[in-house]
Amino acid sequence: MDFRLTEDQEALQSGIRSWCDGQLPLETLAEIANTGGFDAKVWSGLAEMGAFGLRLPESEGGVGLGMAEAVLVFGELGRALVPGPIVWTHLAAGLVPGAASGATIVGGVDLADAFADPILIEHPATLDALLVLYADRVEKVDAKALALEPVATPLDPLTPIAHARTLPPGERIGGADLAARLRLEGAALTAALSLGVAERSQELAAAYAKEREQFGRAIAGFQSIKHMLADMWVRQEMARAAVWSAGATIDQDGVGDPARAVASAKIVAGDAAMKNARASIQIHGGMGYVWEMAPHYYLKRAWVLATSFGGSEQYEEALANSIAG
């Protein structure tokens, strides 16, 4: 048992981080939001780094890594608010031709989810295909066959959405087992994105509080602010422990129940993202409330992630029912 990253895992994580810092500085967020919430150059960069084919065997053109590494990568992508249907395209690698290379952009929806009505599809304009999870099967739908009603003002400017009243039948690509696996992995990756949102929200707020002066001193020196920041760091680190643990529990036999580990990670990281992003806005004060500043993008993303791959309600019920009492 060693809960430290290996050198390779650290290198992977820091490589993705420096790529994100170079490609997606905060100033670009507004720009991407104004151009439909998608950036083709970023997308192809992600594909080249292997973000989509990360867990595909090398013999199939992938990187051959596991969920332990995938949650590290998605933690960084969440930290940078990387736009696009990254979770679904990653899940589709090996199932939908071209997904691993990023050439086919894949979205998705889970119709067995408690939040399946109304059906809201993320990144509708960029999709080539849609994965549809049912309780007993997985179908692939050609994006051209979708009848979508645009939603002109999505909550998250970087997550455009459209409303589908119904979904056309698609091609069956797997049964209940595949649907369950994609749900589990998708929830783990969503928790990882939430971890990144929580972490960056803390970093932005701490940096701002160290610089911003009132009453003749940096506001970070006031305990009312300092203690908020401390709580943000604690939430972020608890979320990190839960998310990393979930990734490794999926990969490694006999270390625990993956469903429980993922449920815990989804709840704890989802909470951390929402609470930290909200606290970041509060610490930024008036500057936190304006469109041109970054904090609101993080809170809005946190809210989107809270509805993706199952809300906390269903995971809390599942965990409660798993307690032998």
Added chain:
Amino acid sequence: LDLRYSTSDEAFRRELRAWLADAVRQHGAPPPSHDWPARVAYDTGWQRKLFDAGYAGINWPKAYGGRELSATEQLVYYEETARAAAPYVGVNFVGLLHGGPTVVAEGSDEQKTKHLPRILRGDEVWCQGFSEPGAGSDLASLQTRAVRVGDDYIINGHKIWCSFAHVGEFCELLVRTDPDAPKHRGISWLICPMDLPGIEIRPLPTLAGETEFSEVFFTDVRVPVSARVGAENDGWRITNVTLRFERGTAFASEMINLQRVLGDLVALAKRVTRHDARAWDDAGLRRECGHLLAELDALWAMVKRSVSLASQSGMPGLEGSAIKLYYTELFQRVSELGVRILGRAGIAREDVGGLPSKSILHRHLNSLSLTIAAGSSQIQRNIVGERILGLPKDR
């Protein structure tokens, strides 16, 4: 990042689990909390059994009676003792979980030989003498004076919140050895025998009506200089070693215990009725239990991470403050939930209507100390903010 236990870890787990199955049953139920002689006998008796079976001091040096096993095996030990509902360390808390580890890290060979095997065998109970009436959160402002006379220190002062002082044979005692130096640079860390002339102990009943701690008055108490751990006036650094252990790992077994406590509360909620339904039929209550379990899982993952990070240095890191902060507040929420499940039975401190009010209220009242002792939650937030996030100090 590897969560798999090695073959030897698993062998250790099986061997320990098998031993615990019989040993825990044979040791029986703990005595009532007010019966201190019985509590000392129960707690030290259990420690002696652990020692005789080779399960004391899992990661302490072999030379002093420990097993010198890895941090991972220490985790396995916590998991298995919690799983078996083994007796709590009780009066051995200070010796085993922070005083002893401090001596392991900073003590002289003579001090290690003198104290460590006896602590591990349950022969020596330790207490804590850190806080003073005027030095709580601002611990470094402590005023208890130690004046050097020949080979002795003459100690005068007043300590408070001294856990286990009325049953302890030795005290990890902080004294001021240089009143002229800045406050952090004039402190020394002593191992003070508690049977010396001039020591007066006055138990201080807690809000739970129990005597877990005392005030201790020192009047011209002579302690040999050889009882000092580390250099004279280097006691603040040593104290921080103690506090790292106290915050980082001392509560590890309690954290897994909380998972069992939560299970017991679920069982209770299934038999408590509200009108014509069970308390457990309330979706809000179920979701709260699920949420608490998620947080307990995250906390335990964090402990594993902290133990892995500490495996090189041998000492818990600063993240121990985060663990202490999160654990104590989570404990209070679990405990609060128990009282809410009891409903009106929660206003009784003994079992009523067939409901386990006594144990739930005992836990509930005691839980109020957790966010105050070992550095209050507010102090932990200062540590996280200033020492981890690098925010400006506010003093």
